[in-house]
Amino acid sequence: MKIAIIGGTGYGAVELIRFLTNHPYVELTTIVSHSQSGTELSSVYPHLTDVIEMTMEALDVDKLSQSIDLVFFATPSNVSKEYIPAFVENGVKCIDLSGDFRLKSAEDYEQWYQSTLAEQKYVDQAVYGLSELYAEQIKEASIIANPGCYPTATLLGLMPAVKHRLINNHSILIDAKTGTSGAGRGLSLNVHFSEMNENLKAYKIGQHKHIPEIEQVLQTESGENLQVTFTTHLVPMTRGIMSTIYADLNESTQTEEVIHLYKEFYKNDPFVRVREAGVIPSTREVYGSNFCDIGIYADQRTGKLTIISVIDNLVKGASGQAIQNMNLLNGWDETTGINHLPIYP
Numbered sequence: 001m002k003i004a005i006i007g008g009t010g011y012g013a014v015e016l017i018r019f020l021t022n023h024p025y026v027e028l029t030t031i032v033s034h035s036q037s038g039t040e041l042s043s044v045y046p047h048l049t050d051v052i053e054m055t056m057e058a059l060d061v062d063k064l065s066q067s068i069d070l071v072f073f074a075t076p077s078n079v080s081k082e083y084i085p086a087f088v089e090n091g092v093k094c095i096d097l098s099g100d101f102r103l104k105s106a107e108d109y110e111q112w113y114q115s116t117l118a119e120q121k122y123v124d125q126a127v128y129g130l131s132e133l134y135a136e137q138i139k140e141a142s143i144i145a146n147p148g149c150y151p152t153a154t155l156l157g158l159m160p161a162v163k164h165r166l167i168n169n170h171s172i173l174i175d176a177k178t179g180t181s182g183a184g185r186g187l188s189l190n191v192h193f194s195e196m197n198e199n200l201k202a203y204k205i206g207q208h209k210h211i212p213e214i215e216q217v218l219q220t221e222s223g224e225n226l227q228v229t230f231t232t233h234l235v236p237m238t239r240g241i242m243s244t245i246y247a248d249l250n251e252s253t254q255t256e257e258v259i260h261l262y263k264e265f266y267k268n269d270p271f272v273r274v275r276e277a278g279v280i281p282s283t284r285e286v287y288g289s290n291f292c293d294i295g296i297y298a299d300q301r302t303g304k305l306t307i308i309s310v311i312d313n314l315v316k317g318a319s320g321q322a323i324q325n326m327n328l329l330n331g332w333d334e335t336t337g338i339n340h341l342p343i344y345p
């Protein structure tokens with residue numbers, strides 16, 4: 001299968017390249033760059049020297065459609081919506097790492113992205129690519145809207161509790177933290193070394209575009225019109241997301257019982273690992289890998305459930321999950337090409 005990546009010089013793209021290079025069933029034939037077409041990839045990323053010698057190209061949808069089967073968009077929001085309809089009409093499958101096709105409602109998209117939604121017919125046919133939850137739909141998709149990094153960690157952490165009606169869905173509080181690579185490769189004051197080093201910042205409180213994304217899935221899966229409180233923080237590290245989730249237990253439940261339900265829920269999902277009682281995962285334990293690790297504590301004193309969910313934002317939170325979705329789409333083993341151990345320490 002022949003593959004193209006659009007957004008060639010970004011972090012999402014370079015992480016896709018890392019995995020696709022070792023994938024047995026695909027050939028990466030084209031890397032498109034908006035800002036640096038005509039440039040050798042290895043001159044932007046010297047760590048790829050002698051491994052991938054490719055010249056990045058400008059985007060020509062019709063020409064590219066003739067030579068590839070699938071395209072990954074690793075571009076900022078409001079880019080893929082301009083091109084995906086044409087690729088789909090040309091019979092090319094699309095996996096979009098950006099948020100352009102995640103929200104189904106034009107009103108929500110306008111409110112949270114301050115822009116107009118893609119043409120509704122293409123949004124309607126896009127499948128939300130949370131691999132563990134929507135594998136069956138992903139297999140049939142022509143457009144996969146790869147989830148945001150925070151929603152991936154948060155929804156995987158919440159889903160068994162919501163599905164088993166363990167918690168009051170109106171009491172969900174999400175306290176989430178990310179490393180700086182979540183902001184991409186572009187420069188900004190927020191991730192300037194002197195601004196974030198030895199610092200901890202909350203940002204986009206009540207404004208984050210992952211709020212409607214999380215709520216959309218929780219509402220669909222619970223059937224309740226719920227809202228969540230969600231606060232994001234920037235931590236002085238490169239990779240990793242920790243989503244710490246609090247909710248009221250509907251009835252007194254022991255930690256071990258909750259863990260048992262979580263393990264059952266994910267028993268066929270190779271990338272979700274549920275820790276035993278008393279063991280809480282850290283971001284280092286998933287670093288560079290496609291794992292989502294989950295720790296649980298049911299507080300008998302307060303009646304609250306605490307869920308800790310960690311991922312690598314660039315892997316399970318972006319490019320790794322995108323390849324997991326490509327594997328599902330093609331009927332390959334979902335771990336193909338992304339079955340790496342975390343890098344530790």
Ligand SMILES: NC(=O)C1=CN([C@@H]2O[C@H](COP(=O)(O)OP(=O)(O)OC[C@H]3O[C@@H](n4cnc5c(N)ncnc54)[C@H](OP(=O)(O)O)[C@@H]3O)[C@@H](O)[C@H]2O)C=CC1
Binds near residue numbers: 007009074076317
């Ligand atoms: N970083 C992360 O942890 C995660 C990122 N995402 C999403 O994945 C997408 C890519 O993220 P990431 O790689 O980190 O971001 P980067 O900023 O590192 O890269 C995005 C790339 O897109 C290209 N680009 C920028 N502006 C335009 C434009 N106007 N038109 C076309 N191409 C453009 C640029 O590459 P070039 O000029 O070479 O084309 C740029 O390097 C984003 O939508 C992001 O929100 C999702 C989950 C996690």
Ligand SMILES: CC(=O)N[C@@H](CCC(=O)OP(=O)(O)O)C(=O)O
Binds near residue numbers: 098178180234
């Ligand atoms: C540190 C930092 O800025 N992180 C980004 C992560 C968002 C992201 O990458 O996801 P999308 O695909 O939804 O844009 C943020 O919080 O906006």
